[in-house]
Amino acid sequence: MHFLLRRAIFYLIAAWAAITTNFILPRLMPGGPVEAVMARHEGQLSDQAVNALHIAFGLDPNASMWSEYVEYWRNLFTGNLGLSFTYFPTPVSTVIAHALPWTLVLLGVVTLVEWILGTFAGIVVGWRRGTWVDAVLPLGAFLRGIPHFWMGLVIVTVFAVTLDWFPVSGGYSSDLLPNVSVPFVGSVLYHAVLPALAMVVGSLATHMLSMRNMMVTTLSEDYVLVAEAKGLHRRRVMLSYGARNAILPNVAGFALQLGFVVSGALLVEKVFSYPGIGYVLFQAVHNQDYPLLQGILLITTFTVLIASFLADLAFFALDPRTREA
Amino acid sequence: MINAVQRIAAVVGVLLLLGACTAKTNPDANPGVTVKVAGAASGPFVRGYNPLLLGAANGAGYSTQSIYEPLLQEDFAKGVTRPWLAESFRWGDGGKSLTVELRKDVTWSDGQPLTGEDVAFTFELLRKFPGLNTNGYPLAGAEAPGPNTAQIRFTEPSYQLMWWRTTPVPKHLWKEVKDPVTYANKNPVGTGPYRLKSFTSQVITLEKNPGYWQKGLPAVKTVRYIAFDSSSSMIAALQAGEVDWIGATGVDAAAVAKLDPKSIGYWNTKPNPAVVMVIPNHSVYPLNLPEVRQAMSLALDRTVISKIGTGGQNAPVESPTGLDVESRADLLAPAYADLRYGSADPAGAKRLLTGAGFTMGPDGVFRTPKGAKLSLTMLLPTNNPFGDFVRASKVMVKQWAAAGIEVKVKTEQQSAWREDTELGTFDLTMRPNGGTPAVYDFFNRIFSQELLVEPGKRTQRNYERYKNPEAGPLLKLYASSAARSAGEREALAGLQKLMVEDVPVIPLMFTAGLGLWRTDRVTGFPSESNPYAVPLPNSVNSEIVLTKLRPVRSP
Numbered sequence: 001m002h003f004l005l006r007r008a009i010f011y012l013i014a015a016w017a018a019i020t021t022n023f024i025l026p027r028l029m030p031g032g033p034v035e036a037v038m039a040r041h042e043g044q045l046s047d048q049a050v051n052a053l054h055i056a057f058g059l060d061p062n063a064s065m066w067s068e069y070v071e072y073w074r075n076l077f078t079g080n081l082g083l084s085f086t087y088f089p090t091p092v093s094t095v096i097a098h099a100l101p102w103t104l105v106l107l108g109v110v111t112l113v114e115w116i117l118g119t120f121a122g123i124v125v126g127w128r129r130g131t132w133v134d135a136v137l138p139l140g141a142f143l144r145g146i147p148h149f150w151m152g153l154v155i156v157t158v159f160a161v162t163l164d165w166f167p168v169s170g171g172y173s174s175d176l177l178p179n180v181s182v183p184f185v186g187s188v189l190y191h192a193v194l195p196a197l198a199m200v201v202g203s204l205a206t207h208m209l210s211m212r213n214m215m216v217t218t219l220s221e222d223y224v225l226v227a228e229a230k231g232l233h234r235r236r237v238m239l240s241y242g243a244r245n246a247i248l249p250n251v252a253g254f255a256l257q258l259g260f261v262v263s264g265a266l267l268v269e270k271v272f273s274y275p276g277i278g279y280v281l282f283q284a285v286h287n288q289d290y291p292l293l294q295g296i297l298l299i300t301t302f303t304v305l306i307a308s309f310l311a312d313l314a315f316f317a318l319d320p321r322t323r324e325a
Numbered sequence: 326m327i328n329a330v331q332r333i334a335a336v337v338g339v340l341l342l343l344g345a346c347t348a349k350t351n352p353d354a355n356p357g358v359t360v361k362v363a364g365a366a367s368g369p370f371v372r373g374y375n376p377l378l379l380g381a382a383n384g385a386g387y388s389t390q391s392i393y394e395p396l397l398q399e400d401f402a403k404g405v406t407r408p409w410l411a412e413s414f415r416w417g418d419g420g421k422s423l424t425v426e427l428r429k430d431v432t433w434s435d436g437q438p439l440t441g442e443d444v445a446f447t448f449e450l451l452r453k454f455p456g457l458n459t460n461g462y463p464l465a466g467a468e469a470p471g472p473n474t475a476q477i478r479f480t481e482p483s484y485q486l487m488w489w490r491t492t493p494v495p496k497h498l499w500k501e502v503k504d505p506v507t508y509a510n511k512n513p514v515g516t517g518p519y520r521l522k523s524f525t526s527q528v529i530t531l532e533k534n535p536g537y538w539q540k541g542l543p544a545v546k547t548v549r550y551i552a553f554d555s556s557s558s559m560i561a562a563l564q565a566g567e568v569d570w571i572g573a574t575g576v577d578a579a580a581v582a583k584l585d586p587k588s589i590g591y592w593n594t595k596p597n598p599a600v601v602m603v604i605p606n607h608s609v610y611p612l613n614l615p616e617v618r619q620a621m622s623l624a625l626d627r628t629v630i631s632k633i634g635t636g637g638q639n640a641p642v643e644s645p646t647g648l649d650v651e652s653r654a655d656l657l658a659p660a661y662a663d664l665r666y667g668s669a670d671p672a673g674a675k676r677l678l679t680g681a682g683f684t685m686g687p688d689g690v691f692r693t694p695k696g697a698k699l700s701l702t703m704l705l706p707t708n709n710p711f712g713d714f715v716r717a718s719k720v721m722v723k724q725w726a727a728a729g730i731e732v733k734v735k736t737e738q739q740s741a742w743r744e745d746t747e748l749g750t751f752d753l754t755m756r757p758n759g760g761t762p763a764v765y766d767f768f769n770r771i772f773s774q775e776l777l778v779e780p781g782k783r784t785q786r787n788y789e790r791y792k793n794p795e796a797g798p799l800l801k802l803y804a805s806s807a808a809r810s811a812g813e814r815e816a817l818a819g820l821q822k823l824m825v826e827d828v829p830v831i832p833l834m835f836t837a838g839l840g841l842w843r844t845d846r847v848t849g850f851p852s853e854s855n856p857y858a859v860p861l862p863n864s865v866n867s868e869i870v871l872t873k874l875r876p877v878r879s880p
Contacts, residue, residue: 170552
């Protein structure tokens with residue numbers, strides 16, 4: 001149990017550091033939320049608006065960073081994330097609650113699918129090393145090198161604009177109201193195909209390549225040779241002797257990638273105008289919306305922390321050495 | 326591996342089928358009944374319709390502007406206001422009292438009539454809650470002396486205030502609101518041509534307000550505002566026919582129109598008289614010398630900068646007063662009515678500098694009387710929604726070089742640039758100014774002596790730190806003069822004289838506003854030949870455009 005206890009302490013410290021960074025980082029940017037609103041209305045507003053905005057946002061220009069920090073912690077413990085400046089006076093929790101499910105569903109499913117497919121493909125390709133299957137390697141390396149948003153632009157141009165097979169943008173048809181009905185759910189799935197495709201193509205290759213390389217390394221170990229010499233079934237050697245040992249780095253990779261589910265989809269969401277959290281984050285940064293930024297970063301950090309904690313647990317189950325440490 | 330591919334193919338196939346089904350169950354098979362609008366790249370919508378809050382319209386995709394209406398509508402093409410909810414108004418008490426007469430036939434979308442009480446109540450809200458007073462009105466109070474009359478009192482002469490921008494809210498609903506500053510107003514009741522039907526983070530549906538005061542309007546029964554994250558995805562949707570009217574920024578409209586020349590139309594206009602100016606920092610030597618600023622202005626060819634530097638998107642400023650010669654003809658001082666910028670005059674610029682004691686160096690760059698090289702740095706934002714400043718600066722730098730003035734361009738991220746211009750830590754920069762129908766506001770931003778601060782202190786006006794004892798009294802005279810009065814004429818003549826002779830700032834070009842639309846479902850968008858409103862779906866004029874649209878009859 002030592003291992004888990006040590007990890008728990010580590011996560012507490014990491015959480016404190018992350019929460020504090022979330023507070024400090026936005027405030028290090030030049031300008032401020034009021035200046036950002038003024039910028040959005042360049043030339044249209046009288047400078048009196050600065051005063052009005054300070055009052056409306058509840059910002060005290062003379063408050064010290066420390067008193068804001070204390071207030072920030074107090075709000076965190078009471079679950080109060082504050083009002084968003086960009087979407088004033090909507091609470092941050094409402095803004096996030098509207099946008100997050102889209103990202104979670106799209107990216108959650110995509111991440112899981114690409115990880116499972118990529119890892120499985122990597123096992124097979126690694127097992128058949130040195131055969132014609134190796135031809136997928138340069139292709140994989142090429143696909144991995146293409147940025148998701150660029151892949152998105154190509155996909156939109158080809159499949160949506162030119163061929164007109166799929167819609168150009170959005171999360172569902174603008175003619176439908178959200179409800180649990182066949183047309184609506186169908187529309188959601190239909191709209192999710194292209195953004196999902198844009199992300200799957202590249203990441204699938206990444207997982208496949210790393211799994212394949214670990215697989216090749218593991219398969220050259222003596223115990224695999226022994227297993228084969230014992231005459232074990234090929235599948236048992238491939239999965240229990242090879243894959244089980246080779247999969248550890250990929251599990252860690254998966255945990256890290258889960259954290260990027262929230263933040264990493266920004267460009268893809270922007271290309272497809274997908275109603276997710278990535279673009280809300282972009283807006284929050286652009287408008288120096290401290291409460292919204294803190295809210296989204298908080299969720300991002302916690303996803304990363306929880307995901308890596310789960311990865312630790314998976315290690316614990318997969319790797320007997322961690323249990324003895 | 327092959328199995329996996331087959332499985333993906335099967336899944337995609339099923340999704341395609343589902344999608345095909347949904348496309349056929351489209352309830353809007355009848356074209357022209359619905360118009361789809363993308364106001365701006367605002368991201369997912371958030372339900373908030375408080376029209377008194379600054380910037381709240383952005384969260385609801387600018388649909389607020391079809392629900393709530395201003396007291397006067399701004400006619401950007403002519404630079405004036407026209408009667409809207411207010412039929413007429415008159416100033417009294419030396420500009421300290423404003424009496425507004427409302428139309429008698431206006432009702433809120435819940436059936437209650439719009440009254441003087443509503444207007445007085447709204448201005449009282451602004452007075453009681455400074456967080457709502459975004460125009461900084463010096464309010465003393467507001468009353469309703471008659472059923473359709475409101476009287477607003479100010480603490481100082483306020484002829485030049487843009488009081489009409491405040492949209493009245495219904496007193497019978499808002500008097501219950503405890504804190505109007507944090508009130509989201511999720512179910513808006515307004516006077517506009519449309520009312521809210523349904524709201525999701527991706528689509529806002531508005532339906533015709535049957536009691537709208539412009540009888541018989543609007544012809545288009547349903548308007549959908551659709552959320553977009555970027556100009557590029559708006560354009561793709563326009564091309565694919567998924568949206569009818571977009572407010573994209575920083576795009577080449579002619580190239581977009583070529584994608585579908587039969588259906589896509591556009592109008593690239595000066596949506597308001599906002600002027601992009603080169604701002605010299607007067608606290609930096611030698612920019613404090615008028616001859617240097619005059620020479621820099623003389624060396625520029627604004628037509629070439631507009632054509633090559635902005636691809637024709639931003640129209641050049643013609644009058645050295647900085648005013649638009651088309652919409653402001655009546656406000657130009659008689660002495661400058663026919664004065665126009667010429668093409669670049671590097672020889673004239675050199676003469677000015679030589680006359681001021683500058684000497685030409687061996688490298689073709691002037692030396693200041695103090696012996697230093699006449700080399701300046703222009704600080705620009707890497708990107709700006711109001712024009713591609715960096716691209717324009719490449720042309721300008723060459724024109725200045727021909728006159729012996731060396732200018733180097735340094736770019737900064739937008740908020741850092743904003744901070745530096747406000748703090749006055751720059752030699753030269755470019756910024757838009759104006760953007761309101763009030764010429765007083767335009768000149769106040771340039772000349773304000775009250776907000777003349779030392780570099781290092783933040784300001785929102787007079788970024789150039791121009792100091793002139795004449796400017797303050799002229800602005801004061803302007804503020805306390807009624808429209809078209811002798812006082813206004815005197816103030817305008819004085820301020821324009823300072824603009825032309827002293828060149829505190831160097832007017833360059835107008836900000837660009839671009840509307841792009843499709844005409845296969847609806848027609849009647851404003852254009853160069855019919856400029857009844859600005860073609861931007863995110864402007865206060867959007868309600869006018871929506872009421873003028875006509876469905877195209879299907880063959």
